[in-house]
Amino acid sequence: MTPPRSPSLTLRLTLLFALASAFVLFLLGLLIGNAVERHFEEQDLDVLNGKMQLARHILERDPGNQPNETLTQQLDDALTGHHGLIVAVYDQNGETLYANESMVFPQDLLTTRTTPRREQPFKWSTNDGLPWRGISSTVKLGTDGGSSYTVVIATEISHHEHFMTSFRQTLWGFMSLATLAMGLLGWFVVRRGLLPLLAIKRQAAEITANRLHTRLPVEAIPRELADLADTLNGMLSRLEESFQRLSDFSSDLAHELRTPVSNLLTQTQVTLSKARSAEDYRDILASNAEEFERLSRTISDMLFLAKADNNQIIPSQEPIDLAEEIGDLLEYYDVLAEEKSIALSLSGSGQIVGDRLMLRRAVSNLLSNALRHTPSDGGVTVQIDKYDDGLTRIAVENTGSEIPAEHLPRLFDRFYRVDSSRLRTTESSGLGLAITRSIVLAHGGNVDVCSTNGVTRFTLLLPTSPSR
Numbered sequence: 001m002t003p004p005r006s007p008s009l010t011l012r013l014t015l016l017f018a019l020a021s022a023f024v025l026f027l028l029g030l031l032i033g034n035a036v037e038r039h040f041e042e043q044d045l046d047v048l049n050g051k052m053q054l055a056r057h058i059l060e061r062d063p064g065n066q067p068n069e070t071l072t073q074q075l076d077d078a079l080t081g082h083h084g085l086i087v088a089v090y091d092q093n094g095e096t097l098y099a100n101e102s103m104v105f106p107q108d109l110l111t112t113r114t115t116p117r118r119e120q121p122f123k124w125s126t127n128d129g130l131p132w133r134g135i136s137s138t139v140k141l142g143t144d145g146g147s148s149y150t151v152v153i154a155t156e157i158s159h160h161e162h163f164m165t166s167f168r169q170t171l172w173g174f175m176s177l178a179t180l181a182m183g184l185l186g187w188f189v190v191r192r193g194l195l196p197l198l199a200i201k202r203q204a205a206e207i208t209a210n211r212l213h214t215r216l217p218v219e220a221i222p223r224e225l226a227d228l229a230d231t232l233n234g235m236l237s238r239l240e241e242s243f244q245r246l247s248d249f250s251s252d253l254a255h256e257l258r259t260p261v262s263n264l265l266t267q268t269q270v271t272l273s274k275a276r277s278a279e280d281y282r283d284i285l286a287s288n289a290e291e292f293e294r295l296s297r298t299i300s301d302m303l304f305l306a307k308a309d310n311n312q313i314i315p316s317q318e319p320i321d322l323a324e325e326i327g328d329l330l331e332y333y334d335v336l337a338e339e340k341s342i343a344l345s346l347s348g349s350g351q352i353v354g355d356r357l358m359l360r361r362a363v364s365n366l367l368s369n370a371l372r373h374t375p376s377d378g379g380v381t382v383q384i385d386k387y388d389d390g391l392t393r394i395a396v397e398n399t400g401s402e403i404p405a406e407h408l409p410r411l412f413d414r415f416y417r418v419d420s421s422r423l424r425t426t427e428s429s430g431l432g433l434a435i436t437r438s439i440v441l442a443h444g445g446n447v448d449v450c451s452t453n454g455v456t457r458f459t460l461l462l463p464t465s466p467s468r
Contacts, residue, residue, distance in 0.1 A: 017186030308438035315355035348384030365432035370398035
């Protein structure tokens with residue numbers, strides 16, 4: 001079953017943009033709504049405080065011996081022209097001293113008997129659903145501090161509530177449309193912003209095995225995607241190099257195997273063309289055996305390199321005296337060196353932990369290669385040095401013609417030869433240096449080559465302690 005695909009980047013960015021816009025607009029709506037409501041509250045409080053000051057002034061001027069009708073008349077005169085405003089005065093026993101209209105006030109508004117002053121607005125709704133806002137305060141009758149009275153002033157705020165309801169509906173409707181518009185705008189912006197990415201996609205889709213040389217134009221790509229383009233170009237460069245090496249390897253392998261197989265086939269066909277003596281058959285079989293041995297060595301080397309490429313080579317860990325091992329190899333090659341009048345020498349000493357047979361093979365490949373390319377009366381020198389950083393160096397130098405600099409990076413490639421004609425010889429299959437590098441890498445080391453001033457030097461850097 002195919003797993004569900006994740007949402008597109010365009011959809012995710014659009015949703016994030018819309019959510020961010022909705023959050024900002026929501027906070028803005030709350031801020032505006034609270035500000036308008038606070039404005040109306042302050043406006044109502046100004047009116048209520050003004051009437052409270054007027055009522056307090058009237059009550060505090062009362063000497064206390066005037067009839068209630070006089071006080072009632074003064075309060076009525078003060079409230080003339082103020083519709084929707086209710087004023088009530090209660091004595092200490094809760095009896096109504098004055099009320100311009102009948103109103104049942106909430107008990108919380110009448111708590112001035114325990115709280116001397118309550119001038120913060122209190123909001124409530126009556127049974128008929130009308131909203132009110134009011135304040136209350138305790139006033140001493142007369143200037144000599146006579147009886148205390150509770151004055152309650154309230155105003156009906158239904159017009160404010162209607163306005164706020166309509167305002168909130170309009171505000172949140174606008175916010176919803178704005179969020180939708182911001183989402184659509186975000187989708188458009190994201191689509192426009194991702195056009196360079198779509199261009200990269202189209203250009204990458206055009207890259208095939210035959211067009212690995214194509215590169216993405218970094219200069220025409222926004223700065224945020226330039227690193228991605230550089231990474232893709234680097235990947236294409238590595239793929240092109242690997243593909244070219246694989247193509248060259250396939251060609252070289254076919255070339256290496258074609259010659260011995262062709263020789264075997266031709267020689268066998270010629271042998272079978274007519275009857276021959278037993279001695280002739282013996283000579284032909286011996287010649288075929290040499291070709292088969294060469295094929296066997298090539299196939300064995302290829303299997304070794306294939307294991308190395310897949311990290312299947314696990315070197316054994318044993319102490320190795322490099323001077324002793326390399327000295328034995330020099331004795332083995334001494335006869336060949338004498339035939340070509342080549343001087344062999346060894347200097348230095350060192351001990352490492354690794355696979356004895358593998359390291360002998362790696363150094364033997366270097367010595368064989370050096371002897372093959374050293375002219376008569378030349379010299380091959382092996383130098384062993386131990387470094388303080390835990391590395392041991394084995395340098396194999398030989399005199400002779402220098403290797404052109406352009407060939408040095410590819411000397412360790414399989415079947416690679418400096419000779420462009422790639423002539424096949426019985427001495428080399430073109431895999432020795434590649435095997436040497438694989439062995440050194442398996443031991444956690446490195447290999448290098450340089451060729452200057454008539455001297456070619458191959459250097460093996462190996463860790464002294466066992467590799468992990």
